[in-house]
Amino acid sequence: MDWLLWFSAPDYQLARVVLQRGIAVLFFIAFLSSLNQFPALLGERGLLPVPEFIAAFHRLRRPTLFRWGYSDRRLRWMCGAGLAISGLIVLGVPQLGPPWVPLLAFLALWGLYMSIVNVGQTFYSFGWEMLLLEAGFTVAFLGSDQSPPPTAVLLVTAWLVFRLEFGAGMIKIRGGSEWRNFTALYYHHETQPMPGPLSRQFHLLPKRLHRAEVAGNHFAQLVVPFFLFAPQPLATIAAALIIVTQLWLVLSGNFAWLNWSAIVLAFSGVSDRVVHAALPFTPARYSTAAWADTAAAHDGVWSGGLFAGGLGEATGYPGDVFAWAWAAVVLAASLLLAVLGYWPARNLLSRRQLMNASFNRWQLGNTYGAFGSVTKHRVEIVVEGTLDDDPTEDAAWREYRFKGKPGEPGRVPRQWAPYHLRLDWLMWFLPLRTVHEEWFYAFLFKLLEADPATLRLLRADPFDGVRPRWVRVRNALYEFSTHEEFRATRERWVVTPMRVLIRPVQLKDVA
Known part of the structure; x- marks a missing residue:
């Protein structure tokens, strides 16, 4: 199966584990949040009842399973299904089977949650809703433990991280002057939507540190994302810098699963070999020795970056036909996501950059960004x-x-x-x-x-x-x-x- 040498990235096993289980955890939280809040906010007797919303639009532009009728009972069943499926992925159960199993599990999560978001009106108009949908669709094609992660999927995931980070950075540069004169953090910790237990301590830091925070933010969002596509170990270092800056934001405020999404997705650039070199106590499956053994088993065809490849004869598939079929599905999905990325790429270069916008009814290939300006009071x-x-x-x-x-x-x-x-x-x-x-x-x-x-x-x-x-x-x-x-x-x-x-x-x- 030499034709598949370039298809896989066996040095990114840890990345796949974090991406699949991490996104599943976020889906679990999203469905739990909907189960607890949706009926009161948008249910049959909610503040903005979905039945009235559906009745007002004879043809909804975006797909939803509620197109044929809404009930609180149906919503709860959908949330229950989402919780069950995401819980199984977190436990790693679908990943034990052929790659089609986690694919179908993630597509089910994507379809169920999209059905909720698309009737959620103003209560579901946040950027991290569409981010979770796009992330869930993307990682669906990472396969299972039977095969190495596909390189193409890791690439489009890194492209998603790039759009998320670089888009947020450009929104700030084009936004309020407080980001350009490095004073934004004089106010942000105090005026952010929902302060956390440490927000006051962050706000009371000396102003020189606030200016350093802004400088660090610009570097992390405008420079670092480019290195996600660099050879190793630069890609892993870039991912680590993104993770550290996002953890800083986690400590300083409450932004739902936005920061945690960025942390999980950043692992698309993390190499097993670099991780074990920096942290020798990592499990054997991510060790240098295991990586070398895998490389030998896969004809020794490797490269140093995200494009590391090698599948050889030990594919784990029941036959050549299944390998061809899986490769075709993965490449088709990756090509689709790459094509849909044209519109957010054009938006990044636009003077009138949109923030948290979707360009299609499936909420794939979106543009992201937050806090282009900071309120002062x-x-x-x-x-x-x-x-x-x-x-x-x-x-x-x-x-x-x-x-x-x-x-x-x-x-x-x-x-x-x-x-x-x-x-x-x-x-x-x-x-x-x-x-x-x-x-x-x-x-x-x-x-x-x-x-x-x-x-x-x-x-x-x-x-x-x-x-x-x-x-x-x-x-x-x-x-x-x-x-x-x-x-x-x-x-x-x-x-x-x-x-x-x-x-x-x-x-x-x-x-």
């Missing part, structure tokens, strides 16, 4: 209710507490990522746009009804399930306390009330 939306008959300023107003977004001044923010709190994220966007959004008025209506499903999305209901008479919406400025202020007050936020945005309303008003 953190304004929080505060939702309050009262049981009093007269909703004056003197009424006993009680605040609804959210799981992720800041609330009480003394509360330590939690680490939620890679889990995604969709309601909390959209609450962050409201001050940047407008509070007069359909889903938000529906949310106020559910609070006035004391809807149990909606209240479960919150951390605390101040009325313990009792319907409030009135609700209102105001905003407040949130700033991290300095070391001196914290020692004096033991509070992590300095909160300055601003104004009422939506005057007190009752059930009949919102309805």
Whole structure:
């Protein structure tokens, strides 16, 4: 089978293990997040009910299994199937069979989750949704333990990482001046959508370190991605730099599975041989000796980079026909992804670069990017209710507490990522746009009804399930306390009330 010498990359076994199981873990979290939140947000009695969305569009442009009808029960069955399949991949069960088995498993995850995303409306409009879909489709063609990873799939995966990182870097350079004058991190840790437990410590670092953070970000996103396509060990070093910078972001905030997706996908450039040279305690299957034995068994045909090849006669396939068939499928999928990459490549060079956009109905070959500009002040939306008959300023107003977004001044923010709190994220966007959004008025209506499903999305209901008479919406400025202020007050936020945005309303008003 000398014709397949160039097809495989046996030196990337560790890369395949991390890519397949890592993406499966992220799918598991995504389905779990949907199982817990989708019915309340988008279900039959949700804030933006999917049945109404489907009825409003006689022909949905994007594919979804809900095209023929939605029910909360069907959604739960789909999430259950997604959890089961992704769990099996994490355990490595499909990888024990022929390469068609993990292929079908990942395509099932891709189809199920795409069905959810495509009816998710504003609650599923985040860039990491389409990133997970594209990643899941791509790694589906990595094969199983019976054969070495295909070189072409590793290449298109590295191309996905390049678009993710370089696109984010270009968005920043073309965006706000704070990225060009290295001041963006003066504000970002404080004003990011959902601060984590260490965000305040990051914010209080000296400004010279914040400037160094920005410089490091530019280097990691604008320079390092090119080296993913370089010979080894440069490709592994580039992947390691991306992983380290993404871990820095994991520590400093909560960005759902965005950072973890980048970490997992970066392993497409990691060579077993380089890993074992740097970490001699790695398992034998990734050792230099094992690599040398494999090279000898595969006719000794190897190269130093991502294009390492060698399949020889020991393919693990039941026959030449199956090897031909699998190679044809992999090459066809890789060619498809390469062709679809034309549009995001053109977007990267465009002066009007789009951020987190899809160019086709299957959400493959997307363009990515985040935080092209950084907000300078953190304004929080505060939702309050009262049981009093007269909703004056003197009424006993009680605040609804959210799981992720800041609330009480003394509360330590939690680490939620890679889990995604969709309601909390959209609450962050409201001050940047407008509070007069359909889903938000529906949310106020559910609070006035004391809807149990909606209240479960919150951390605390101040009325313990009792319907409030009135609700209102105001905003407040949130700033991290300095070391001196914290020692004096033991509070992590300095909160300055601003104004009422939506005057007190009752059930009949919102309805």
